[in-house]
Amino acid sequence: MIVSWKWLQDYVRPALGPEETADRLTMAGMNLESIEPRGDDFAIDLEITSNRPDCLGHLGIAREIGVVCGAAYAEPAAAPPASAAPVDGVTRVDVDCPDLCPQYIARVIRGVKVGPSPEWLRLRLETIGVAPVNNIVDVTNYVLFECGQPLHAFDFDRLDGGRIVVRRAQAKEQLEAIDHRTYTLTDAMCVIADARRPVAIGGVMGGAATEVGTATKNILIEAAAFLPSSIRATARALSLHSPSSYRFERGLDPERVDWASRRCCELILQVAGGELLSGAATAAAPAVRAAEPIVFRFARVPRILGIDIDEARCLEILAALGLERVAHRPGVDSTWRSPSWRRDLTREIDLIEEVARIEGYHHIPEDATLPTAVVVSRPDDQVRQRVQQVLAAAGFFETVTFSFTADAAALLFEPPGSAPALQIAPAAGEYGSRLRQSLLPSLILARRENERRGTLNAELYEISRVFLGLDAADPATQPLRLGIASGRSFRELKGVLEGVAQRVHPGARVSARPLECPGFVAGRGAELLLDGRPWGWMGELDRQGHPSLAELKLREACTVAEVGVSPLVDIAAHERRQTPLPEHPAVARDLNFVLDDTVSWESLDELVRQSAGTALESVEFLDQYSGKQIPAGKKSYVLSLTYRAADRTLTGAEVDASQAAVLEAVERILGGVQR
Structure with missing residues (x-):
C-alpha cells in the first residue's frame, strides 16, 4: 500500500518527519517496504496484513499515525450540497x-x-x-x-x-x-x-x-x-x-x-x-450488528507481556484506537466494543496485543536466561503424537475449542448415556456455562463457521478432555478424547479410525455395532469397539430431522466420531512381536456373499477369520451393494482373502480347502449365498 506523505497531512500532522513517522509505524507492526521522494512529496510503501483492511486507505494510515505519534486525527465531513430535485x-x-x-x-x-x-x-x-x-x-x-x-x-x-x-x-x-x-x-x-x-x-x-x-x-x-x-x-x-x-x-x-x-x-x-x-x-442495508463486548483485565497485561503498563495508559491507547468504553472498574477491568473498522478485535488477547503494539514492543524485556530441562515423553503424549501424524497425513486440521458450551450448542449432540452436565457460575460469556461432555458440539460449530466463510470441506479434529464429574483425581471423570468432524462417508471415516488404531498398535482391530442416537441419521450410527472393548461412537449427522442441527443449517453432509484416548494408550503398551518378512508368495481369493440386511460386516469378518484356518493372513473389505440384482432385504459383501504359509508355498488344493470351509461356515451360520 503506497501512501502520499502530503496527502496524509490533510488528516494528521505528527511532529515527526516522514522517515521518523514510518519508523514509528514499523515499530507498531506495520512493515515499511520503502520510502521515496516524489517531487515535494514522499511515497511511503507499507505492508498491510490481511487482518487490517482498514489501513488500505490514507485515512486508516493517518489514524494509525495519530495513535502511535500522539497527534490529532480528523477526517472530512463529506457534506456535498444538493439541489431540491430528488x-x-x-x-x-x-x-x-x-x-x-x-x-x-x-x-x-x-x-x-x-x-x-x-x-x-x-x-x-x-x-x-x-x-x-x-x-x-x-x-x-x-x-x-x-x-x-x-x-x-x-x-x-x-x-x-x-x-x-x-x-x-x-x-x-x-x-x-x-x-x-x-x-x-x-x-x-x-x-x-x-x-x-x-x-x-x-x-x-x-x-x-x-x-x-x-x-x-x-x-x-x-x-x-x-x-x-x-x-x-x-x-x-x-x-x-x-x-x-x-x-x-x-x-x-x-x-x-x-x-x-x-x-x-x-x-x-x-x-x-x-x-x-x-x-x-x-x-435496504442490514442492521450492523454491534460488536460483542470485550472485557480487558488490567492484571492480565503484566502476565502476558512481562511488563506493567499503567492503567491510564491502557485506557488512553484503547480509546485512541477507536474502541468504545462500555464499563470501567478501576484497578480491575474495563469493557470495550471494537469499532466497525476493526472487526479483527474480538478477544481480550487482541486488546492486549494492541496495547503492546502501540506502547512499543521494544519495551518488552528479553529474558535470555531460559531454564532448560530434559523432557520425558509420557505414554499418552506418544499416543497423541501418533494420532496427530495419522490425521495430518489424512488431510485433517487440528482445532482447539473452549471447554465450555452454551445450552443451545450442547443440544447439537448429546452422547449416549450422558448424565446432566456440570454447570459453572457465572457463565463464561458467550461460551456458556456447561462443562462439555462431548467434543462434537464444538467441532460441529467449527465446521459450520468454516462453511459460512466458504470452506465447505473442512476436515477437523480435536484432542481434549470432557467433563463427566468433579473428581479430578479420577481419570474416568475427565477422560481425554479424540473428536472428528468430516465430510467423508461413514466407511471412509471408519477407515481413518482404523488407521489411527493400527498406527498405535499394528495388531489393533476396530469393529462397529449398530447404535441409535438422536443426533444420527437412522441406521447410520455405530458404537465403536477397539479389540472388542467399548471405544466410542460415530455416525452421520441428521441435518434435517434433528431440531438443533436443522436450525444450524449445515450445508454439507457431516460424519462425526468421538473415541477415547486411554484405550489407545492401553494397547500401545502391549508387547509387540517382531516377525520376519515373508519368504513365500501369497495367494489372494475374492468372495462375494449375498446375506440378510441384518448381518453386519463385523460378524462376517469374524466368522471368516475363525473358519479359514491358520493359513489366512488377512481379510479385506472391498464393497457392499444392494440394488436391482439383489433380492429385497438382502445385501452383497465383496471381500478379499489373502493366504500365506511361513514355511512353504501353499498349493491350490490347500487354498481351495480353506475357501470351502469359509463358504460352508457362512452358509450354515449366516445363511449366506455365494454370488
Whole structure:
C-alpha cells in the first residue's frame, strides 16, 4: 500500500518527519517496504496484513499515525450540497441477490463537465502510482485510496431504463469490461445491470458500455458492499484482480459506504461542476450488528507481556484506537466494543496485543536466561503424537475449542448415556456455562463457521478432555478424547479410525455395532469397539430431522466420531512381536456373499477369520451393494482373502480347502449365498 506523505497531512500532522513517522509505524507492526521522494512529496510503501483492511486507505494510515505519534486525527465531513430535485425521480435500485450485495447506494449528478483533473488531484494520484484518466474517474480513484471504499461512476445516459439492478449473472452471460476484454460469467457471480444487460462485474470492474467519457453529462455514483468470498471467487475465476476486488475480498467497514459516496460527490462537484440530486437511491442495508463486548483485565497485561503498563495508559491507547468504553472498574477491568473498522478485535488477547503494539514492543524485556530441562515423553503424549501424524497425513486440521458450551450448542449432540452436565457460575460469556461432555458440539460449530466463510470441506479434529464429574483425581471423570468432524462417508471415516488404531498398535482391530442416537441419521450410527472393548461412537449427522442441527443449517453432509484416548494408550503398551518378512508368495481369493440386511460386516469378518484356518493372513473389505440384482432385504459383501504359509508355498488344493470351509461356515451360520 503506497501512501502520499502530503496527502496524509490533510488528516494528521505528527511532529515527526516522514522517515521518523514510518519508523514509528514499523515499530507498531506495520512493515515499511520503502520510502521515496516524489517531487515535494514522499511515497511511503507499507505492508498491510490481511487482518487490517482498514489501513488500505490514507485515512486508516493517518489514524494509525495519530495513535502511535500522539497527534490529532480528523477526517472530512463529506457534506456535498444538493439541489431540491430528488434522486428518486430519475432512478431506482433493485437488489435481487442481497446475499452477494447486502448494501448498495447510488447518487446522481447532472450536468458534469468531463475533462482533465486539476493539478493537485493528478499529483496525488501519480505519487501513489495511479495514472490520471479524467476528473470523474480520478475522483473515484482518489476516494478509493483515501478511505479504502471502492466506487464506480456510470454514464447515466447509457443506463437502459435509467435504473440499477444488482443480480446474479446468467450462465455464460458476457460482458466487455473497461479493460476492453470480454468475460464469460457464471450464475455464481454478482453483476450490476441496467434494465436490459449487465454493465459491471460487481465489486471487480466496470463495463465499457457505460464508461465515463468526454461526452458524458450525467453520472451515477455507485458505492456498495459485497460478500468477500464471492468477490474472491469471481476475481480468481476470471483472472481479473483490481484495487477494488483486493479490498472487497478482505471485508470493508459497512459504515464507510455512505460516507464514501458523499465524499465522492463532494469532490466531483468541486472539480467537474454539476448538480447533485438530493437523497440517494439505496437498497435496504442490514442492521450492523454491534460488536460483542470485550472485557480487558488490567492484571492480565503484566502476565502476558512481562511488563506493567499503567492503567491510564491502557485506557488512553484503547480509546485512541477507536474502541468504545462500555464499563470501567478501576484497578480491575474495563469493557470495550471494537469499532466497525476493526472487526479483527474480538478477544481480550487482541486488546492486549494492541496495547503492546502501540506502547512499543521494544519495551518488552528479553529474558535470555531460559531454564532448560530434559523432557520425558509420557505414554499418552506418544499416543497423541501418533494420532496427530495419522490425521495430518489424512488431510485433517487440528482445532482447539473452549471447554465450555452454551445450552443451545450442547443440544447439537448429546452422547449416549450422558448424565446432566456440570454447570459453572457465572457463565463464561458467550461460551456458556456447561462443562462439555462431548467434543462434537464444538467441532460441529467449527465446521459450520468454516462453511459460512466458504470452506465447505473442512476436515477437523480435536484432542481434549470432557467433563463427566468433579473428581479430578479420577481419570474416568475427565477422560481425554479424540473428536472428528468430516465430510467423508461413514466407511471412509471408519477407515481413518482404523488407521489411527493400527498406527498405535499394528495388531489393533476396530469393529462397529449398530447404535441409535438422536443426533444420527437412522441406521447410520455405530458404537465403536477397539479389540472388542467399548471405544466410542460415530455416525452421520441428521441435518434435517434433528431440531438443533436443522436450525444450524449445515450445508454439507457431516460424519462425526468421538473415541477415547486411554484405550489407545492401553494397547500401545502391549508387547509387540517382531516377525520376519515373508519368504513365500501369497495367494489372494475374492468372495462375494449375498446375506440378510441384518448381518453386519463385523460378524462376517469374524466368522471368516475363525473358519479359514491358520493359513489366512488377512481379510479385506472391498464393497457392499444392494440394488436391482439383489433380492429385497438382502445385501452383497465383496471381500478379499489373502493366504500365506511361513514355511512353504501353499498349493491350490490347500487354498481351495480353506475357501470351502469359509463358504460352508457362512452358509450354515449366516445363511449366506455365494454370488
